[in-house]
Amino acid sequence: MTALQGETTWVRWLDRLAPPAFIFIWATGYLAAKAAAPHADALTFLVWRYAGVVALMVCLAALARAPWPSRRDCLHLSVAGIGIQALYLGGVWVSIRHGLSAGMAALIVNLQPVLVAALAPLVGEQVSRRQWGGVALGLAGVLLVVSHKLGFGAGQAGPLLLCVLALAGITGGTLYQKRFVPQFDLRTGQVVQFAASLAVTLPVAWLTEPMHIDWALPTVLAMLWSVFVLTAGGISLMFYMLRHGQVTRVSSTMYIVPSLTALMAWMLFDETLTAFTIAGMGVTLLGVYLVVGRR
Template identity: 50%
Template sequence: MSASPPAVPSSALSVLAIAAMPGLFVLLWSTGFIGAKLGLPYAEPMTFLVLRFAIVAVLLALLAGLTGAPWPRDLRMAGHIAVAGLLLHGVYLGGVFASIYHGVPAGISALIVGIQPLLVAAAAGPVLGERVSPRQWAGLVLGLAGVVLVVWTKLGIGVGTPFGYALSVIALVGITIGTLYQKRYCPAVDLRSGSAIQFAATTVFLAPFALLFETRAVIWSGEFVFALGWLCIVLSLGAISLLFILIRRGAAARVSSLFFLVPPCTALVAFFLFGEQLSPLALAGMAATMAGVALVNLAPKA
């Protein structure tokens, strides 16, 4: 009778799970841009997001209640949680969805937002007291150069508009400030109750934009229902929770550098699903961002 294989220690499984989190986050986060591209033909951006955030807020509130999650003890902490949510969800996702709605390719919107590490690194020192090495600065600058090259080539051939690209820049500023704010003021918030507060606050924040500036018409096609379900469950519950866990476990500059990996992944999926193509110059820009990731993330030899 053959002996059964030795059981893997739970500590080893925990280490493997933690090691897999960055890669899983990049994959899931990349599909958010694809979900936006898939669903936006059937609903305007703020209407789409209000539906998504309202559903997620209800699901998370139910989850928090059923599992006995702790809620903030005072209004001050609840306010910090809500502000972080408005930045990470309202400004960031509102800008991304509006940008894609106004003609910016999903892969390029992902690339613009992908320069977030440069801004985080610039602010991490004075705001969080973290040290960013010269090698990391070089990587971040290289990544920025790659983004500029890609956007320049797209504008040169008339893809998207300056207004659409500006919306992606607004999204970039939102998630950069939100990442720093979340780490400084909400480092130990329960993900279930904290996220419920954030999505509820963002729903209230975005609703007037949908009421005042959009028709609020929704075409409930199969593609839209799939995109809405994917964004609610996989992105808002899965990827956002992973992001907060990574922010809590690592230095802000290194966590944010993961966003450099999202654009190539998004561009690859967008190529197969929507036919979005990149020129040789744009591909060179993508390669530059990948090199920037390596410089930021790879630890120097002892």
């Protein structure tokens, strides 16, 4: 086997493994948030997480002598990173911290594939009728999965708006990155993105939170998982898939996240797994297949 054939085989396997690996890693983010929530203010935890990612990626980039993006690409990466990281993570974590149910948050954030499909022509992609059907089915499946957790009580207008901001952030950031800077080194690119997110999040945390963080074992484990697995693994896989696939197909895989999160929460935390949840998993998988499956 030649070197070129070996590289082609490796890329082919990575293309196959990236989506399921990304879905699993992304789903664990909710579990990490649940573990850290009693011990740390939301934005304060994210400040430490962003700083940890910057330090990790700087070391990896230095060891590999990775190329740094141009000034122009740094600007585009910063804009996309603020949407994908600061607005998305900050909005979700703070909204749940202030009382929005996890089910409502998951439902709002998982409108992303619908928005991405509607806005896909802006980045030169067309969405077929079959894919639109899959997007609709996926959303219906998510609704079934989280139906028993939905709740909107008094005083939740603020957290709801924060979650909508998170949806806008990750949708806009994903499309912006796909349009303006689809190709970049994952190590140096993430240094730029997370440094920009840190610069935005730190002053907001300082102004709005006591910046309390208790370095108990759950906090330490959640932080290590967030830095080394969720970011170094999950975000890198998402960027890889965006680089090698259509943005609509990539975003639609996120429909599976609430189902997998519900399953893992049932296994780890003894949370209820209802018939609606199981039915929703099936509907969601069918919807995602219609979007990403080959004709």
